[in-house]
Amino acid sequence: MDFRLDLAIKLMARRKGNFIAAVSALVIGIMVILFNSLIFNGVAQGVLRDIADYRFGHIVVSKNEGNFNKDTLQIIRYIEGYPYVQAAAPRLSSVAWFNSTDGFTKNEVDKIPVVGVDPARDPGSSKLFQTITNGSFVKSDGEIVLGSQVARDLKAGIGSRIDAKMIDSTGQTVIKRFVVVGISESPGGLAFDSSVIMTIDAVRDITNQPDETGQIIVRLSDSSYQDDLKSKLLKAYSLNNLNVETIEEAGEETLEGIRSGIAFINLVGLFGMLSASFAIVTILMLIVSSKTRDIGIMKAIGAKSKDILVVFVLQGFIIGCLAAVSGFAVGTALALYLQSIEFSFGPGLILEVVYDPMFTLQSSLFAIVLGTAASVYPAYRASKLEPVDAMRPG
DSSP: OOHHHHHHHHHHHHTHHHHHHHHHHHHHHHHHHHHHHHHHHHHHHHHHHHHIIIIIBSEEEEESSSOBOTTHHHHHHHHTTSTTEEEEEEEEEEEEEEEEEETTEEEEEEEEEEEEEOTTTHHHHOSGGGGEEEEOOOOSTTEEEEEHHHHHHHTOOTTOEEEEEEEOTTSOEEEEEEEEEEEEOOGGGOSSTTSEEEEHHHHHHHHTOTTOBSEEEEEESSGGGHHHHHHHHHHHTTTTTEEEEEHHHHTHHHHHHHHHHHHHHHHHHHHHHHHHHHHHHHHHHHHHHHTHHHHHHHHHTTOOHHHHHHHHHHHHHHHHHHHHHHHHHHHHHHHHHHHHSOOEETTTEEOOOOOOHHHHHHHHHHHHHHHHHHHHHHHHHHHTOOHHHHHSOO
């Protein structure tokens, strides 16, 4: 073993408490970065999963201008011709005003989003039907499902009769009565908790839009085929003015704020690790101050300034290595644990935690860089001590 490495280890062994504190400071910095990354990326992936499950599927197809007409079924059949497509379903959205009567009290809500679904096709392409916490999914044109928030505002429950007022394509006001058959409430409120659900034929009828479809949502057996299906659709229907979006593209606006939060929290974690590096500088400076006599003796017996420099830089390197190994082990254990359970964040949102070994490794290796860099100044100070000054009684 090189005498400088041996000496660095022996000097560390004499001040175990200080070195344990330095390693711990770096490990804590690593854990802050990893934990925040796991949580916020888990939130982002959880939101993306729920948007895919309830709102857009893995691919959402619309037109840049206007709606689909009689070509809806043809496009759906084309899409379902690919083996990796699980199902496709049409949807048509609108806005409505609702009122219900509770005893002698009239309850009203304004400008509530309405989503029209195909009761036969939608359960294959989304998990919206699974959000029904009370009652059942819509089956016929006279039935309606209320989002949980809308149901509370209307004071309506299963069996309640409510009136829906909508504006049709000619600008006329149309009122139709519905029977509430279900209440919808999703984890994290990412489905249609603030909306209502009715059949697509009911929306078409009220709005005077026969055969029209606003969106076609597509669910894949393997989401990695999103880009392949998108390119095929755009090529096959190049003259139909299609707008085809993957789930990442469709959910970009929702995820933008979350990703900003991830970047900010990671920055906080990096500053935490930088703070830990200052602790290493302080600890190594204390060691230099307490070992001036030893440094003087080493120089007196022939050690060169660069040898002293290497000894103290090696100490910083060793601190970084120990922190990296510990941080990687603890970070991996934490990630795998969170990945194995249904970890919730906020009002019922179940995180989609994914262990990323490369990110964990990169965060851990950064501790080595910081530990080594933090040792440079104390090592330089130690290397500049003269034998006579170092051995002079304090």
